[in-house]
Amino acid sequence: MTQFVLISEVGPRDGLQSLKSIMPTAAKKAWIEAEAAAGVREIEVGSFVPPTLLPQMADAAEIVAHACTIPGLTVAALVPNLFGARNAIAAGAHKISLPLSVSETHSLKNLRRSHDQVLDEVRAIAALVAEQPEGKRPHFEGGLATAFGCTLEGAVAEDQVVRMAAALIEAGCAEVGLSDTTGYANPAQVKRLIRRVRAEVGAQRLTGVHLHNTRGLGLANALAALEEGITTLDASLGGIGGCPFAPGASGNIVTEDLAFMLDSMGLDTGIDLERLLAVREIVKAALPDEQLYGFTPDAGLPLGYRGGWGLGPTSSSHSPSTP
């Protein structure tokens, strides 16, 4: 298992795009700043989709540009097509992700494109990325949505996930990710699919997974992924988000709970838990009508908590408080 785990915060994109409320631009900036200050090293800050479709994301370019001024932060954006990719790159995004739904039914509903059409788009984006001057070339990831099952099709064949992973790499993605868009995944499946996709495209081309907590298995699935050598886990502050086009699917993994789990296991996330928990106040204030999720925020940190909880046989029963 890796020692450093990158938590990639997707709340400002995946979270906000699922909500009816539109978060003001200033609040988005404050949220991103505060979360970066708490030690989060990568944030997906927006989606470059037409504002007519997702008015929540109308300020994506401004948000990306602002986030890029934060030192040490990897700024990611979702792009559904070449047009979006062009705008994301112009705004300065360090990383762009294009989702491909392994379930073609979901692909047609979500992106209004067949697999072949999505792969054409991937090739065009890859060419655009390659044209960028060195240092301005974003990391281009293809996200395999509905990789663990689909609310429209049901089970999704693993062979098909593996084929689509290979197709994305072939079409020019630097990396693929596995997304449990619908919250159908279980730990055994997570392990099996990571192994199969890595066997096909190489371990260095699958380093991250995007999991939901729809059926409460989010952190168990995250643990399974870590045990397979995954080093990047997506999560959303307060668990907001899901997928508006997958009925019944909701609930990203809660960043706070994930960060607590990893920290207590003695893994390094770079995140200060107390500061991370405080970021909720910014989100709450900006989204007064929305529910935030998470267990650790309600329960608080354990008494006398310090990272690497209970590590080692000599841990005292009267440990000092977190410094």
Next chain:
Amino acid sequence: MTQFVLISEVGPRDGLQSLKSIMPTAAKKAWIEAEAAAGVREIEVGSFVPPTLLPQMADAAEIVAHACTIPGLTVAALVPNLFGARNAIAAGAHKISLPLSVSETHSLKNLRRSHDQVLDEVRAIAALVAEQPEGKRPHFEGGLATAFGCTLEGAVAEDQVVRMAAALIEAGCAEVGLSDTTGYANPAQVKRLIRRVRAEVGAQRLTGVHLHNTRGLGLANALAALEEGITTLDASLGGIGGCPFAPGASGNIVTEDLAFMLDSMGLDTGIDLERLLAVREIVKAALPDEQLYGFTPDAGLPLGYRGGWGLGPTSSSHSPSTP
């Protein structure tokens, strides 16, 4: 990892004893019957404590006797002392568990006894168990409460957990269990502590763990335990329960979510998920003022779900519905 996992339902004991509401005896019986009919093979049905302390458990003897009429069900009961053990055995319990809080502060608050006093009680109960005619001799387990940390003491030294496990076996318990009474556990700690205790007392003397979901890590911890070879996991229908003497600690693992996780991983629990989910209605009706928890009950089973979700590379994208 084991192929059959025993889910031990603790709701009628750990769940109900934490609530202000008192569930009528008839409703308890209906709950236990329905859950056994759904395939749950072990249920902790009550606690033999003075009714003045826990009026919710005043009907424990009647409930045990009734549960013992259900074929194939292992009927477990909690006993705080020799007096309780005598009554539990008289009622016919197949399994009795006595909690020993590794945190002595918690032990004094919870059972009003020091470690030495609890161990004296264990010896007396072990003698009582040994006196029973063969076939009537209950399995006697010592539960190591606050094994992963204590809301009163903070961190709990692993050496102390190992010592107390050895002391319980030495005093006559057939087996020990590890309890995350306070919801402080993380997967790395779960694995480490299971390994250490098993190294001390033998693997066959630690087969079960009792985990809470206080910080959302319940199922991740359950997965960690399974990976260490644990074969029995406690859980509570609707996640009711916790520990009334550990302030801030609440939330057993939700039976429904755990059963879904195991079933979807292709493990055998003997449980019919649809029937298990239906049992919630009985509990809801009997506890109209209490909140039930769980994600799977809200989200429902995946479309076209059948156990062992996504197992095998040839799983079709249009699988048949659960038969």
